[in-house]
Amino acid sequence: MLSRNRWLVLAVVSSALLLIVIDMTVLYTALPRLTHDLGASATEKLWIVNAYPLVVAGLLPGLGTLGDRVGHKRMFLLGLVVFGAASALAAFAPTPQVLIAARVLLAVGAAMMMPATLSLIRLTFTDESERAFAIGVWAAVASGGAALGPVLGGLLLEHFWWGSVFLINVPVVLVALLAGAVLLENRPGHADRPWDLIGSLQVLVGLVGVTFAIKEISKRSPDPALALPALILGLAFLTLFVRRQRRSAHPLIDFTLFSNPRFSAGVATALTASGALVGVELVLSQHVQLVQNLTPLQAGLVILPIPAAAFFAGPLTGLALPRIGTMRVLWVALLATGLSLVAYLLLRNGSAALSIAALAVMGFSVGAAMTGASSAVMLSAPEDRAGMAASVEEVSYELGGALGVALLGSLMTAIYTRSLVLPDHLAIAPEARDSLDEALILSEALPPEQAAAVTSLARRAFESAFIGVTVVAVVILIAMAVLIRRVAYRAPRQSGTASSAAR
Numbered sequence: 249m250l251s252r253n254r255w256l257v258l259a260v261v262s263s264a265l266l267l268i269v270i271d272m273t274v275l276y277t278a279l280p281r282l283t284h285d286l287g288a289s290a291t292e293k294l295w296i297v298n299a300y301p302l303v304v305a306g307l308l309p310g311l312g313t314l315g316d317r318v319g320h321k322r323m324f325l326l327g328l329v330v331f332g333a334a335s336a337l338a339a340f341a342p343t344p345q346v347l348i349a350a351r352v353l354l355a356v357g358a359a360m361m362m363p364a365t366l367s368l369i370r371l372t373f374t375d376e377s378e379r380a381f382a383i384g385v386w387a388a389v390a391s392g393g394a395a396l397g398p399v400l401g402g403l404l405l406e407h408f409w410w411g412s413v414f415l416i417n418v419p420v421v422l423v424a425l426l427a428g429a430v431l432l433e434n435r436p437g438h439a440d441r442p443w444d445l446i447g448s449l450q451v452l453v454g455l456v457g458v459t460f461a462i463k464e465i466s467k468r469s470p471d472p473a474l475a476l477p478a479l480i481l482g483l484a485f486l487t488l489f490v491r492r493q494r495r496s497a498h499p500l501i502d503f504t505l506f507s508n509p510r511f512s513a514g515v516a517t518a519l520t521a522s523g524a525l526v527g528v529e530l531v532l533s534q535h536v537q538l539v540q541n542l543t544p545l546q547a548g549l550v551i552l553p554i555p556a557a558a559f560f561a562g563p564l565t566g567l568a569l570p571r572i573g574t575m576r577v578l579w580v581a582l583l584a585t586g587l588s589l590v591a592y593l594l595l596r597n598g599s600a601a602l603s604i605a606a607l608a609v610m611g612f613s614v615g616a617a618m619t620g621a622s623s624a625v626m627l628s629a630p631e632d633r634a635g636m637a638a639s640v641e642e643v644s645y646e647l648g649g650a651l652g653v654a655l656l657g658s659l660m661t662a663i664y665t666r667s668l669v670l671p672d673h674l675a676i677a678p679e680a681r682d683s684l685d686e687a688l689i690l691s692e693a694l695p696p697e698q699a700a701a702v703t704s705l706a707r708r709a710f711e712s713a714f715i716g717v718t719v720v721a722v723v724i725l726i727a728m729a730v731l732i733r734r735v736a737y738r739a740p741r742q743s744g745t746a747s748s749a750a751r
Contacts (some may be wrong), residue, residue: 310448402548457482
Protein backbone atom coordinates (compact mmCIF):
# COMPACT_ATOMS: atom_id res chain seq x y z
CA MET A 249 0.00 0.00 0.00
CA LEU A 250 2.82 2.38 0.92
CA SER A 251 4.55 2.12 -2.47
CA ARG A 252 1.29 2.29 -4.43
CA ASN A 253 0.11 5.41 -2.59
CA ARG A 254 3.48 7.15 -2.39
CA TRP A 255 2.32 10.21 -4.35
CA LEU A 256 -0.66 10.60 -2.01
CA VAL A 257 1.78 10.40 0.90
CA LEU A 258 3.79 13.19 -0.73
CA ALA A 259 0.61 15.25 -1.04
CA VAL A 260 -0.22 14.72 2.65
CA VAL A 261 3.20 15.68 4.02
CA SER A 262 3.49 18.58 1.55
CA SER A 263 0.14 20.00 2.66
CA ALA A 264 1.30 19.86 6.29
CA LEU A 265 4.62 21.47 5.39
CA LEU A 266 2.78 24.19 3.48
CA LEU A 267 0.74 25.04 6.59
CA ILE A 268 3.91 25.16 8.69
CA VAL A 269 5.80 27.57 6.45
CA ILE A 270 2.78 29.71 5.56
CA ASP A 271 2.10 30.36 9.23
CA MET A 272 5.52 31.99 9.50
CA THR A 273 4.44 34.88 7.26
CA VAL A 274 0.65 34.79 6.95
CA LEU A 275 0.24 37.47 9.63
CA TYR A 276 2.16 40.12 7.72
CA THR A 277 -0.84 41.34 5.76
CA ALA A 278 -3.12 40.80 8.78
CA LEU A 279 -0.88 42.68 11.20
CA PRO A 280 -2.30 46.21 10.77
CA ARG A 281 -5.93 45.04 11.19
CA LEU A 282 -5.04 42.64 13.99
CA THR A 283 -3.18 45.40 15.86
CA HIS A 284 -6.17 47.70 15.51
CA ASP A 285 -8.77 45.14 16.61
CA LEU A 286 -6.84 43.67 19.54
CA GLY A 287 -5.15 46.90 20.61
CA ALA A 288 -1.73 45.23 20.47
CA SER A 289 1.31 47.30 21.41
CA ALA A 290 4.45 47.41 19.28
CA THR A 291 6.13 44.88 21.60
CA GLU A 292 3.15 42.53 21.50
CA LYS A 293 2.98 42.87 17.74
CA LEU A 294 6.61 41.85 17.38
CA TRP A 295 6.12 38.77 19.57
CA ILE A 296 2.89 37.78 17.81
CA VAL A 297 4.96 37.49 14.64
CA ASN A 298 8.22 36.25 16.14
CA ALA A 299 7.08 33.69 18.73
CA TYR A 300 6.17 31.09 16.10
CA PRO A 301 9.40 30.79 14.07
CA LEU A 302 11.57 31.25 17.15
CA VAL A 303 9.97 28.42 19.14
CA VAL A 304 9.93 26.15 16.07
CA ALA A 305 13.67 26.68 15.59
CA GLY A 306 14.36 26.00 19.25
CA LEU A 307 12.33 22.79 19.41
CA LEU A 308 13.30 21.21 16.09
CA PRO A 309 16.48 19.41 17.23
CA GLY A 310 14.86 17.87 20.30
CA LEU A 311 11.57 16.91 18.68
CA GLY A 312 13.36 15.51 15.64
CA THR A 313 15.21 13.11 17.93
CA LEU A 314 11.97 12.31 19.73
CA GLY A 315 10.50 11.32 16.37
CA ASP A 316 13.28 8.75 15.99
CA ARG A 317 12.23 7.28 19.34
CA VAL A 318 8.45 7.13 18.98
CA GLY A 319 8.15 6.83 15.20
CA HIS A 320 7.72 9.53 12.57
CA LYS A 321 4.11 8.68 11.74
CA ARG A 322 3.03 9.05 15.36
CA MET A 323 4.93 12.31 15.74
CA PHE A 324 3.46 13.66 12.50
CA LEU A 325 -0.14 12.85 13.46
CA LEU A 326 0.25 14.20 17.01
CA GLY A 327 1.76 17.37 15.56
CA LEU A 328 -1.27 17.78 13.30
CA VAL A 329 -3.60 17.53 16.31
CA VAL A 330 -1.65 20.16 18.27
CA PHE A 331 -1.41 22.43 15.22
CA GLY A 332 -5.15 22.23 14.49
CA ALA A 333 -6.15 22.95 18.10
CA ALA A 334 -3.74 25.89 18.28
CA SER A 335 -5.09 27.28 15.00
CA ALA A 336 -8.63 27.33 16.41
CA LEU A 337 -7.40 29.03 19.60
CA ALA A 338 -5.49 31.66 17.61
CA ALA A 339 -8.46 32.39 15.34
CA PHE A 340 -10.67 33.39 18.28
CA ALA A 341 -8.01 34.88 20.58
CA PRO A 342 -9.61 37.74 22.55
CA THR A 343 -6.34 39.42 23.59
CA PRO A 344 -2.79 39.78 22.26
CA GLN A 345 -1.52 37.63 25.13
CA VAL A 346 -3.78 34.73 24.17
CA LEU A 347 -2.73 35.07 20.55
CA ILE A 348 0.95 34.94 21.51
CA ALA A 349 0.29 31.79 23.57
CA ALA A 350 -1.57 30.24 20.64
CA ARG A 351 1.34 31.05 18.34
CA VAL A 352 3.68 29.25 20.74
CA LEU A 353 1.39 26.21 20.70
CA LEU A 354 1.29 26.37 16.90
CA ALA A 355 5.08 26.28 16.96
CA VAL A 356 5.07 23.14 19.10
CA GLY A 357 2.82 21.36 16.58
CA ALA A 358 4.92 22.57 13.66
CA ALA A 359 8.17 21.42 15.30
CA MET A 360 6.64 17.98 15.86
CA MET A 361 5.68 17.67 12.18
CA MET A 362 8.48 19.30 10.25
CA PRO A 363 11.31 16.74 10.74
CA ALA A 364 8.79 13.96 10.15
CA THR A 365 7.82 15.32 6.72
CA LEU A 366 11.27 14.81 5.23
CA SER A 367 11.78 11.51 7.05
CA LEU A 368 8.47 10.14 5.74
CA ILE A 369 9.39 11.13 2.18
CA ARG A 370 12.69 9.27 2.47
CA LEU A 371 10.89 6.24 3.93
CA THR A 372 8.18 6.19 1.27
CA PHE A 373 10.23 6.72 -1.91
CA THR A 374 12.73 3.94 -2.52
CA ASP A 375 13.55 4.78 -6.14
CA GLU A 376 16.41 7.33 -6.22
CA SER A 377 15.03 9.43 -9.07
CA GLU A 378 11.54 9.55 -7.56
CA ARG A 379 13.00 10.38 -4.15
CA ALA A 380 15.00 13.25 -5.68
CA PHE A 381 11.85 14.62 -7.29
CA ALA A 382 9.88 14.28 -4.03
CA ILE A 383 12.58 16.08 -2.05
CA GLY A 384 12.57 18.75 -4.76
CA VAL A 385 8.84 19.23 -4.19
CA TRP A 386 9.53 19.44 -0.44
CA ALA A 387 12.17 22.12 -1.04
CA ALA A 388 9.87 24.10 -3.35
CA VAL A 389 7.09 24.07 -0.76
CA ALA A 390 9.52 25.06 1.99
CA SER A 391 10.98 27.98 0.02
CA GLY A 392 7.84 29.20 -1.74
CA GLY A 393 5.32 28.57 1.01
CA ALA A 394 6.64 31.22 3.37
CA ALA A 395 6.44 33.80 0.59
CA LEU A 396 2.87 32.69 -0.15
CA GLY A 397 1.71 33.54 3.38
CA PRO A 398 1.08 37.27 2.83
CA VAL A 399 -0.83 36.51 -0.38
CA LEU A 400 -3.14 34.06 1.36
CA GLY A 401 -3.54 36.47 4.27
CA GLY A 402 -4.52 39.29 1.95
CA LEU A 403 -7.03 37.13 0.09
CA LEU A 404 -8.74 36.04 3.32
CA LEU A 405 -8.79 39.52 4.85
CA GLU A 406 -10.52 40.89 1.79
CA HIS A 407 -13.65 38.93 2.82
CA PHE A 408 -13.21 37.78 6.45
CA TRP A 409 -11.91 38.90 9.83
CA TRP A 410 -8.23 38.52 10.81
CA GLY A 411 -8.83 35.20 12.62
CA SER A 412 -9.57 33.54 9.28
CA VAL A 413 -5.82 33.36 8.54
CA PHE A 414 -5.64 30.76 11.34
CA LEU A 415 -9.04 29.12 10.97
CA ILE A 416 -8.24 28.11 7.37
CA ASN A 417 -5.71 25.65 8.83
CA VAL A 418 -8.34 23.54 10.57
CA PRO A 419 -10.01 21.82 7.55
CA VAL A 420 -6.61 21.14 5.97
CA VAL A 421 -5.41 19.60 9.24
CA LEU A 422 -8.49 17.37 9.46
CA VAL A 423 -8.05 16.07 5.91
CA ALA A 424 -4.31 15.50 6.40
CA LEU A 425 -4.96 13.76 9.72
CA LEU A 426 -7.44 11.30 8.23
CA ALA A 427 -5.35 10.68 5.12
CA GLY A 428 -2.15 10.32 7.12
CA ALA A 429 -3.69 7.79 9.50
CA VAL A 430 -4.62 5.60 6.53
CA LEU A 431 -1.73 6.13 4.11
CA LEU A 432 1.39 6.46 6.27
CA GLU A 433 3.28 3.32 7.22
CA ASN A 434 3.36 2.72 10.97
CA ARG A 435 6.99 1.81 11.61
CA PRO A 436 8.13 1.57 15.24
CA GLY A 437 10.69 4.03 16.52
CA HIS A 438 14.03 3.33 18.18
CA ALA A 439 13.36 3.39 21.90
CA ASP A 440 17.08 3.09 22.67
CA ARG A 441 17.86 6.47 21.08
CA PRO A 442 18.13 9.23 23.72
CA TRP A 443 16.06 12.39 23.71
CA ASP A 444 17.97 15.40 24.98
CA LEU A 445 15.19 17.49 26.51
CA ILE A 446 17.71 19.60 28.44
CA GLY A 447 19.60 20.49 25.27
CA SER A 448 16.39 21.40 23.46
CA LEU A 449 15.35 23.69 26.32
CA GLN A 450 18.82 25.24 26.44
CA VAL A 451 18.76 26.28 22.79
CA LEU A 452 15.17 27.52 23.09
CA VAL A 453 15.92 29.72 26.12
CA GLY A 454 19.09 30.96 24.46
CA LEU A 455 17.33 32.04 21.27
CA VAL A 456 14.47 33.73 23.14
CA GLY A 457 16.88 35.63 25.37
CA VAL A 458 19.03 36.94 22.53
CA THR A 459 16.01 37.93 20.43
CA PHE A 460 14.36 39.73 23.36
CA ALA A 461 17.59 41.68 23.89
CA ILE A 462 17.67 42.71 20.22
CA LYS A 463 14.05 43.84 20.43
CA GLU A 464 14.62 45.85 23.59
CA ILE A 465 17.78 47.55 22.30
CA SER A 466 15.94 48.68 19.15
CA LYS A 467 13.39 50.70 21.12
CA ARG A 468 13.47 54.49 21.22
CA SER A 469 14.21 54.35 24.97
CA PRO A 470 15.76 50.94 25.59
CA ASP A 471 15.89 49.62 29.12
CA PRO A 472 19.40 48.26 29.84
CA ALA A 473 18.03 46.54 32.93
CA LEU A 474 15.97 44.32 30.61
CA ALA A 475 18.18 44.10 27.53
CA LEU A 476 21.51 43.28 29.20
CA PRO A 477 20.28 40.40 31.42
CA ALA A 478 18.32 38.93 28.50
CA LEU A 479 21.39 39.06 26.27
CA ILE A 480 23.62 37.52 28.94
CA LEU A 481 21.06 34.81 29.69
CA GLY A 482 20.59 33.99 26.01
CA LEU A 483 24.30 33.80 25.25
CA ALA A 484 24.92 31.75 28.40
CA PHE A 485 22.30 29.17 27.47
CA LEU A 486 23.56 28.95 23.89
CA THR A 487 27.08 28.41 25.22
CA LEU A 488 25.83 25.68 27.55
CA PHE A 489 24.02 24.08 24.63
CA VAL A 490 27.15 24.00 22.46
CA ARG A 491 29.26 22.56 25.30
CA ARG A 492 26.65 19.92 26.06
CA GLN A 493 26.48 18.86 22.42
CA ARG A 494 30.24 18.61 22.13
CA ARG A 495 30.39 16.28 25.16
CA SER A 496 27.33 14.20 24.22
CA ALA A 497 27.66 10.79 22.61
CA HIS A 498 24.31 11.42 20.88
CA PRO A 499 24.26 15.19 20.17
CA LEU A 500 21.26 17.00 18.78
CA ILE A 501 23.69 18.87 16.52
CA ASP A 502 27.16 17.51 15.72
CA PHE A 503 29.24 20.66 15.37
CA THR A 504 32.11 18.80 13.70
CA LEU A 505 29.99 18.84 10.53
CA PHE A 506 30.66 22.56 10.26
CA SER A 507 34.32 21.87 9.49
CA ASN A 508 33.14 20.96 5.99
CA PRO A 509 33.13 24.25 3.98
CA ARG A 510 30.22 23.19 1.79
CA PHE A 511 28.11 22.21 4.81
CA SER A 512 28.84 25.53 6.53
CA ALA A 513 28.13 27.46 3.32
CA GLY A 514 24.78 25.69 2.97
CA VAL A 515 23.77 26.53 6.53
CA ALA A 516 24.90 30.16 6.14
CA THR A 517 22.97 30.48 2.88
CA ALA A 518 19.82 29.00 4.41
CA LEU A 519 20.03 31.44 7.34
CA THR A 520 20.70 34.44 5.11
CA ALA A 521 18.17 33.67 2.37
CA SER A 522 15.28 32.79 4.69
CA GLY A 523 16.07 35.76 6.95
CA ALA A 524 16.08 38.15 4.01
CA LEU A 525 12.88 36.67 2.57
CA VAL A 526 10.87 36.78 5.79
CA GLY A 527 12.28 40.09 7.03
CA VAL A 528 11.84 41.93 3.74
CA GLU A 529 8.31 40.58 3.32
CA LEU A 530 7.46 41.86 6.81
CA VAL A 531 8.44 45.44 6.03
CA LEU A 532 7.25 45.31 2.40
CA SER A 533 3.74 44.13 3.26
CA GLN A 534 3.36 46.85 5.90
CA HIS A 535 4.83 49.48 3.58
CA VAL A 536 2.37 48.88 0.75
CA GLN A 537 -0.58 48.88 3.17
CA LEU A 538 0.28 51.70 5.55
CA VAL A 539 2.16 54.02 3.19
CA GLN A 540 0.63 53.23 -0.21
CA ASN A 541 -2.89 52.61 1.23
CA LEU A 542 -3.35 49.23 -0.45
CA THR A 543 -5.86 46.70 0.91
CA PRO A 544 -4.58 43.42 2.37
CA LEU A 545 -5.51 41.61 -0.85
CA GLN A 546 -3.76 44.20 -2.99
CA ALA A 547 -0.71 43.93 -0.72
CA GLY A 548 -0.73 40.17 -1.15
CA LEU A 549 -0.92 40.52 -4.93
CA VAL A 550 2.03 42.93 -4.90
CA ILE A 551 4.11 40.27 -3.14
CA LEU A 552 2.76 37.38 -5.29
CA PRO A 553 5.73 37.39 -7.74
CA ILE A 554 8.04 36.32 -4.89
CA PRO A 555 6.37 32.97 -4.03
CA ALA A 556 5.41 32.28 -7.63
CA ALA A 557 9.03 32.55 -8.78
CA ALA A 558 10.32 30.67 -5.73
CA PHE A 559 8.10 27.67 -6.48
CA PHE A 560 9.55 27.41 -9.99
CA ALA A 561 13.12 27.94 -8.80
CA GLY A 562 13.28 24.79 -6.65
CA PRO A 563 12.98 22.04 -9.30
CA LEU A 564 14.79 24.09 -11.97
CA THR A 565 17.74 24.68 -9.66
CA GLY A 566 17.79 21.00 -8.74
CA LEU A 567 18.16 20.10 -12.41
CA ALA A 568 20.96 22.63 -12.90
CA LEU A 569 22.99 21.84 -9.78
CA PRO A 570 25.07 18.98 -11.28
CA ARG A 571 26.19 21.20 -14.15
CA ILE A 572 26.66 24.51 -12.33
CA GLY A 573 27.94 23.30 -8.97
CA THR A 574 26.40 23.80 -5.54
CA MET A 575 28.76 26.48 -4.23
CA ARG A 576 28.38 28.57 -7.36
CA VAL A 577 24.61 28.38 -7.08
CA LEU A 578 24.80 29.56 -3.46
CA TRP A 579 26.80 32.74 -3.96
CA VAL A 580 25.24 33.67 -7.30
CA ALA A 581 21.72 33.25 -5.88
CA LEU A 582 22.51 35.40 -2.83
CA LEU A 583 24.10 38.08 -5.01
CA ALA A 584 21.09 38.09 -7.36
CA THR A 585 18.74 38.41 -4.35
CA GLY A 586 20.61 41.47 -3.12
CA LEU A 587 20.74 43.12 -6.54
CA SER A 588 17.04 42.49 -7.13
CA LEU A 589 16.26 44.28 -3.85
CA VAL A 590 18.33 47.24 -5.03
CA ALA A 591 16.36 47.25 -8.28
CA TYR A 592 13.04 47.18 -6.43
CA LEU A 593 14.13 50.02 -4.16
CA LEU A 594 14.96 52.16 -7.18
CA LEU A 595 11.90 51.19 -9.25
CA ARG A 596 9.12 50.92 -6.63
CA ASN A 597 7.66 54.35 -7.40
CA GLY A 598 7.97 53.97 -11.16
CA SER A 599 6.89 51.29 -13.60
CA ALA A 600 4.73 48.60 -12.00
CA ALA A 601 6.01 46.02 -14.50
CA LEU A 602 9.62 46.66 -13.55
CA SER A 603 8.81 46.48 -9.84
CA ILE A 604 7.05 43.15 -10.38
CA ALA A 605 10.03 41.89 -12.38
CA ALA A 606 12.41 42.87 -9.56
CA LEU A 607 10.32 41.00 -6.99
CA ALA A 608 10.10 37.96 -9.29
CA VAL A 609 13.88 37.89 -9.63
CA MET A 610 14.15 38.12 -5.86
CA GLY A 611 11.74 35.19 -5.40
CA PHE A 612 13.53 33.04 -7.95
CA SER A 613 16.91 33.85 -6.42
CA VAL A 614 15.75 33.02 -2.90
CA GLY A 615 14.23 29.75 -4.11
CA ALA A 616 17.47 28.87 -5.88
CA ALA A 617 19.51 29.74 -2.79
CA MET A 618 17.37 27.56 -0.53
CA THR A 619 17.45 24.61 -2.92
CA GLY A 620 21.22 24.91 -3.23
CA ALA A 621 21.52 25.18 0.55
CA SER A 622 19.49 21.99 1.06
CA SER A 623 21.70 20.14 -1.41
CA ALA A 624 24.89 21.46 0.16
CA VAL A 625 23.85 20.46 3.68
CA MET A 626 22.46 17.01 2.83
CA LEU A 627 25.24 15.94 0.45
CA SER A 628 28.06 17.11 2.71
CA ALA A 629 27.07 14.88 5.63
CA PRO A 630 27.85 11.15 5.72
CA GLU A 631 24.94 8.77 5.28
CA ASP A 632 24.85 7.79 8.95
CA ARG A 633 24.28 11.46 9.87
CA ALA A 634 21.67 12.28 7.24
CA GLY A 635 18.94 12.73 9.83
CA MET A 636 21.04 15.14 11.83
CA ALA A 637 21.87 17.07 8.66
CA ALA A 638 18.16 17.36 7.86
CA SER A 639 17.54 18.72 11.36
CA VAL A 640 20.28 21.34 10.93
CA GLU A 641 18.85 22.30 7.54
CA GLU A 642 15.36 22.85 8.93
CA VAL A 643 16.67 24.74 11.97
CA SER A 644 18.61 27.00 9.61
CA TYR A 645 15.47 27.91 7.67
CA GLU A 646 13.37 28.50 10.79
CA LEU A 647 16.10 30.33 12.69
CA GLY A 648 16.82 32.47 9.64
CA GLY A 649 13.17 33.51 9.50
CA ALA A 650 13.13 34.26 13.23
CA LEU A 651 16.29 36.34 13.02
CA GLY A 652 14.95 38.12 9.95
CA VAL A 653 11.88 39.23 11.88
CA ALA A 654 13.85 40.06 15.03
CA LEU A 655 16.67 41.97 13.38
CA LEU A 656 14.96 43.63 10.41
CA GLY A 657 11.66 44.13 12.27
CA SER A 658 13.43 45.69 15.24
CA LEU A 659 15.59 47.80 12.92
CA MET A 660 12.44 49.03 11.16
CA THR A 661 10.95 50.11 14.50
CA ALA A 662 14.20 51.75 15.59
CA ILE A 663 14.62 53.78 12.39
CA TYR A 664 10.95 54.78 12.37
CA THR A 665 11.10 55.89 16.00
CA ARG A 666 14.21 57.95 15.47
CA SER A 667 12.96 59.45 12.19
CA LEU A 668 9.56 60.59 13.47
CA VAL A 669 9.72 64.18 14.72
CA LEU A 670 6.33 65.58 15.74
CA PRO A 671 5.75 69.28 16.51
CA ASP A 672 5.09 70.04 20.17
CA HIS A 673 1.65 71.49 19.49
CA LEU A 674 0.33 68.12 18.27
CA ALA A 675 -1.48 66.57 21.24
CA ILE A 676 -0.84 62.90 20.54
CA ALA A 677 0.24 60.08 22.83
CA PRO A 678 3.92 59.04 22.82
CA GLU A 679 2.91 55.59 21.52
CA ALA A 680 2.62 57.18 18.06
CA ARG A 681 6.42 56.97 17.91
CA ASP A 682 6.42 53.21 18.40
CA SER A 683 4.98 52.23 15.01
CA LEU A 684 3.19 53.66 12.01
CA ASP A 685 -0.04 51.75 12.59
CA GLU A 686 -0.23 53.06 16.16
CA ALA A 687 0.32 56.61 14.88
CA LEU A 688 -2.51 56.16 12.36
CA ILE A 689 -4.82 54.78 15.07
CA LEU A 690 -4.06 57.63 17.48
CA SER A 691 -4.48 60.24 14.74
CA GLU A 692 -8.11 59.17 14.32
CA ALA A 693 -8.95 61.01 17.55
CA LEU A 694 -7.28 64.28 16.43
CA PRO A 695 -8.84 67.20 14.56
CA PRO A 696 -8.60 66.73 10.78
CA GLU A 697 -5.75 69.21 10.33
CA GLN A 698 -3.61 67.68 13.06
CA ALA A 699 -4.48 64.14 11.95
CA ALA A 700 -3.27 64.92 8.43
CA ALA A 701 -0.01 66.31 9.79
CA VAL A 702 0.64 63.27 11.99
CA THR A 703 -0.22 60.87 9.16
CA SER A 704 2.13 62.63 6.73
CA LEU A 705 5.05 62.78 9.16
CA ALA A 706 4.56 59.19 10.32
CA ARG A 707 4.44 57.83 6.77
CA ARG A 708 7.55 59.79 5.87
CA ALA A 709 9.34 58.28 8.86
CA PHE A 710 8.21 54.78 7.87
CA GLU A 711 9.47 55.36 4.33
CA SER A 712 12.91 56.09 5.81
CA ALA A 713 12.67 52.91 7.88
CA PHE A 714 11.71 50.85 4.81
CA ILE A 715 14.69 52.16 2.84
CA GLY A 716 17.07 51.60 5.75
CA VAL A 717 15.93 48.02 6.35
CA THR A 718 16.17 47.16 2.65
CA VAL A 719 19.68 48.58 2.39
CA VAL A 720 20.80 46.56 5.42
CA ALA A 721 19.31 43.40 3.90
CA VAL A 722 21.16 44.08 0.64
CA VAL A 723 24.47 44.56 2.44
CA ILE A 724 24.04 41.29 4.36
CA LEU A 725 23.13 39.33 1.20
CA ILE A 726 26.01 40.68 -0.88
CA ALA A 727 28.52 40.26 1.95
CA MET A 728 27.49 36.63 2.42
CA ALA A 729 27.69 36.03 -1.35
CA VAL A 730 31.25 37.39 -1.42
CA LEU A 731 32.22 35.30 1.61
CA ILE A 732 30.84 32.06 0.14
CA ARG A 733 32.55 32.74 -3.19
CA ARG A 734 35.88 33.13 -1.40
CA VAL A 735 35.29 29.91 0.55
CA ALA A 736 34.36 28.09 -2.66
CA TYR A 737 37.61 28.95 -4.38
CA ARG A 738 39.74 28.31 -1.31
CA ALA A 739 38.24 24.88 -0.63
CA PRO A 740 40.49 22.01 -1.72
CA ARG A 741 39.52 20.46 -5.01
CA GLN A 742 38.11 16.98 -4.86
CA SER A 743 37.75 14.45 -7.63
CA GLY A 744 34.68 13.49 -9.57
CA THR A 745 31.20 14.65 -8.71
CA ALA A 746 32.13 16.00 -5.30
CA SER A 747 34.49 18.49 -6.92
CA SER A 748 31.81 19.74 -9.26
CA ALA A 749 29.36 20.14 -6.42
CA ALA A 750 31.85 21.99 -4.28
CA ARG A 751 32.69 24.59 -6.90
